């Protein structure tokens with residue numbers, strides 16, 4: 438192995454830079470040239486490649502976002518359009534590729550691996566934590582901490598005014614961020630796409646626990662089947678006429694910021710492993726983590742199987758969420 442390509446794709450996530458750094462430095466350690474590919478699959482198709490130097494990755498472990506840039510690139514789903522990416526990889530002499538991204542990026546990585554015929558490894562980089570086979574994706578922990586900090590602030594004002602707040606968090610098809618931020622912020626309720634949302638039951642719950650005398654926080658995953666926080670508020674309003682309802686959409690602040698210790702460490706360990714897997718000729722694998730041990734998962738499984746947010750002692754937790 439002489440040249441390893443690195444790209445970041447899909448929604449950016451805190452810790453992507455730590456991964457880029459670890460891959461670049463480990464490649465150099467093994468006498469391999471790291472090639473940075475700008476703007477995800479878009480840069481791969483357009484041949485936006487840079488030889489990574491040691492100094493390019495100095496001082497980036499603590500920075501959010503991705504120094505390589507990222508993109509959503511729908512054209513990459515088209516086999517004809519991907520031909521230019523394959524040609525660019527061959528021309529640059531890239532003989533191994535690390536794709537850092539979410540489920541969509543791994544679908545792209547999986548088809549590309551077959552067309553370009555070089556080993557491809559995926560590192561899960563997404564705040565959504567929606568990849569099967571890993572306890573945590575890079576960026577998830579930081580985003581959770583961002584949400585919890587924001588909800589703590591909302592709680593102060595909600596309590597002062599005895600209001601009911603609907604706080605919308607990211608998670609396009611997945612409730613990981615919503616469920617776990619709700620647990621950690623002491624929210625009264627949580628709405629996630631994995632469970633059926635019953636508007637009347639939520640209204641009854643708010644009435645019984647609150648009676649207009651205290652604050653309530655309802656975390657809403659943006660992908661909930663009843664809609665985002667605005668839609669849920671509109672649906673709740675007729676049932677909660679005597680309550681003061683407010684909505685906050687946290688939005689893209691959840692994607693930025695200084696990565697947590699956890700995300701930096703996970704990204705660094707996974708980045709080293711990605712290089713070693715490529716050197717061993719392994720392909721179409723995702724590097725994941727289970728009970729603090731790094732593991733590999735077939736990319737196919739990571740994409741096709743559904744990651745489901747799990748909680749132990751669901752009944753007790755439901756009480757904690759509603760009292």
Ligand SMILES: Nc1ncnc2c1ncn2[C@@H]1O[C@H](COP(=O)(O)OP(=O)(O)O)[C@@H](O)[C@H]1O
Pocket residue numbers: 446447448478508509510511512513514515538539540541542543544545546548562563
């Ligand atoms: N089925 C697919 N085939 C080929 N490429 C895909 C496929 N799905 C997604 N991609 C590529 O991966 C990119 C990132 O996917 P996206 O779903 O936007 O983000 P994420 O990887 O964070 O889930 C897409 O913009 C597209 O270029």
Ligand SMILES: O=P(O)(O)OC[C@H]1O[C@](O)(COP(=O)(O)O)[C@@H](O)[C@@H]1O
Pocket residue numbers: 447448449509538539540541562563564565607608609659692
């Ligand atoms: O920034 P965009 O393109 O509007 O995308 C927003 C989406 O990206 C995410 O932040 C991350 O999702 P991906 O990892 O799949 O890109 C989702 O939670 C959110 O729905």
Ligand SMILES: [Mg+2]
Pocket residue numbers: 447539540541563565567
């Ligand atoms: Mg995704």
